[in-house]
Amino acid sequence: MIEIKDLRFIAPESDAEDRRRAIVDGIDFRFEAGKFYGITGPNGSGKTTLAKLIMGIVEPTSGTILMEGRDIGNLSVAERARAGISYSFQNAARFKGITFRDLLSIAAGTEDEDKLAAIIARVGICSMDFLDKPVDAKLSGGEIKKIELATTIARNPKVAIYDEPDTGIDLWTIGPMVDLLKREQREYGVTTLVVSHNRAFLEAADAIVLIRDGGIAYSGGFEGALPILTDLSVCGYGDICEGESDVRCYR
Amino acid sequence: MFDAIDKQLLKEVADLEAIPKGAYNIRKNGKLLGREVSANINIENNPEGNGIIIRVAPNTVNESVHIPVILSQAGLHDTVYNTFIIGEDSDVTIVAGCGIHCGGSKSEGHEGIHEFRLERGARMRYVEKHVALGEGTGKRILNPTTRVFMKQDSYAEMELTQLGGVDHARRVNEAEVGPGASLMITERVLTEKDQQAKSENELILSGEGSRANMVSRSVIKGDSRQDFYVNLIARAKCFGHIECDAIIMDNGVNETIPALKAQHPDAELTHEASIGKIASDQLMKLMSLGLDYDEAVNRIIQGFLK
Ligand SMILES: Nc1ncnc2c1ncn2[C@@H]1O[C@H](COP(=O)(O)OP(=O)(O)OP(=O)(O)O)[C@@H](O)[C@H]1O
Ligand SMILES: [Mg+2]
Numbered sequence: 001m002i003e004i005k006d007l008r009f010i011a012p013e014s015d016a017e018d019r020r021r022a023i024v025d026g027i028d029f030r031f032e033a034g035k036f037y038g039i040t041g042p043n044g045s046g047k048t049t050l051a052k053l054i055m056g057i058v059e060p061t062s063g064t065i066l067m068e069g070r071d072i073g074n075l076s077v078a079e080r081a082r083a084g085i086s087y088s089f090q091n092a093a094r095f096k097g098i099t100f101r102d103l104l105s106i107a108a109g110t111e112d113e114d115k116l117a118a119i120i121a122r123v124g125i126c127s128m129d130f131l132d133k134p135v136d137a138k139l140s141g142g143e144i145k146k147i148e149l150a151t152t153i154a155r156n157p158k159v160a161i162y163d164e165p166d167t168g169i170d171l172w173t174i175g176p177m178v179d180l181l182k183r184e185q186r187e188y189g190v191t192t193l194v195v196s197h198n199r200a201f202l203e204a205a206d207a208i209v210l211i212r213d214g215g216i217a218y219s220g221g222f223e224g225a226l227p228i229l230t231d232l233s234v235c236g237y238g239d240i241c242e243g244e245s246d247v248r249c250y251r
Numbered sequence: 252m253f254d255a256i257d258k259q260l261l262k263e264v265a266d267l268e269a270i271p272k273g274a275y276n277i278r279k280n281g282k283l284l285g286r287e288v289s290a291n292i293n294i295e296n297n298p299e300g301n302g303i304i305i306r307v308a309p310n311t312v313n314e315s316v317h318i319p320v321i322l323s324q325a326g327l328h329d330t331v332y333n334t335f336i337i338g339e340d341s342d343v344t345i346v347a348g349c350g351i352h353c354g355g356s357k358s359e360g361h362e363g364i365h366e367f368r369l370e371r372g373a374r375m376r377y378v379e380k381h382v383a384l385g386e387g388t389g390k391r392i393l394n395p396t397t398r399v400f401m402k403q404d405s406y407a408e409m410e411l412t413q414l415g416g417v418d419h420a421r422r423v424n425e426a427e428v429g430p431g432a433s434l435m436i437t438e439r440v441l442t443e444k445d446q447q448a449k450s451e452n453e454l455i456l457s458g459e460g461s462r463a464n465m466v467s468r469s470v471i472k473g474d475s476r477q478d479f480y481v482n483l484i485a486r487a488k489c490f491g492h493i494e495c496d497a498i499i500m501d502n503g504v505n506e507t508i509p510a511l512k513a514q515h516p517d518a519e520l521t522h523e524a525s526i527g528k529i530a531s532d533q534l535m536k537l538m539s540l541g542l543d544y545d546e547a548v549n550r551i552i553q554g555f556l557k
Contacts, residue, residue: 078541078542086539098551106550
């Protein structure tokens, strides 16, 4: 569905403008149609950058991105959205004077109340009375993530990219959220890319893609990823980590 | 004489498609075009002959007054002094505003000085829209002033809007908020081309338990300029907040100076101010939902000025 070839993003170091660093360092990968991918890796390893490169939010230094065999490298963000890619931001934008209803209507291409209600029912994790909430600085971290998720699903995408959809989400909602993304994958054949540190998402995935230092350190089944995931060089918490089963921590 | 241009202006400034319900006073090119009073709301000329006095009887609820002004005569500069007396425990909506149509090369202007006296427990919603239309090259000048005097436990909500077309504006708002009274002002101004707008505000919280909240939203396009000044002065135990945001597009310039002045130890005054371009994360979000760049910009500005 999405194929990336020798994709590179090189940027100046944030502390020294004259030094440059490959943040995404020549990645080759094929995301197969209808599959669910769990993308993980340490903080700062390049996961968000990779996701943004696919959506067109960040322009690559070099490399190719194909969608269904077509080069989408020259498409703008809006054009990629219309081609069927939808995207949940790790840090969701906050507006002034724009409500959840506005975003959902834009995403779904309709203002019809019944249709919006149907989307909210399908998403399940946010209620109807969310609809007229302003998407502004007052929304809680969890609320805004639910809105991100709903607007992503409302696009009826072929490819859905979720960048850490679970940050700020309460314990009671994580399970339903995983189920929702699996259901979307099953029922609509959505190719699903979830960036997450959360075991629940990684276990639900058909394949894990482990990013380290801007490259793919591993890709394949969850079990096969375990040894690398538990490696202390990946887990930034070292000694204070209470172990994989208790804290659901796979950093 | 009432023509198609007048109709359009009235629609723009007062959302009127027909003669409004309730009391109204419509002024065109410096002259009275029509007036209607109601049992509870009286409108009469002031003794100086340069404006009107609107008196809302105590306990009048759910009534409205429309007092639009339209201007379509080249070279005319019209000044009016209107006084509003809002009786005790009443609850009314006042729709004001001025529409200018400029078809020629001579400038046209309007200065409306509106003074409000809110009696004990009175509630008022004041909606004022300023627009300018027409193909002419003459400058369109609109200088509105509001002065609000609020007695105990009164409440005023003011929505002041100027969305494009006005070349020159000097907007002045002054208020004195009495004990337990609350004032909410929202001002939205959009300028483009080489238009200039200045907003000067002085809000005095003089009564115990008084509150004031001023929200200013500016969009500065083209080579236009907008300046926003507010003095929030506390003379009692009170609560005041200012929120001013300016979005700069193209080559616009802006100066925003909010000032908080506590002259009482129990005053609580806060402000938030920001000036900047449209946030790129907002643009990216809307574009990721399928909107083109221009559509995304429009939606953000629309929401911001809503
Ligand atoms: N445009 C840029 N210019 C310079 N440095 C950048 C740029 N974008 C990202 N970086 C840097 O690249 C690194 C990878 O960032 P990225 O956001 O992709 O990490 P991540 O894997 O998503 O991390 P996290 O798990 O914390 O979300 C970081 O060190 C970041 O500071
Ligand atoms: Mg990230």
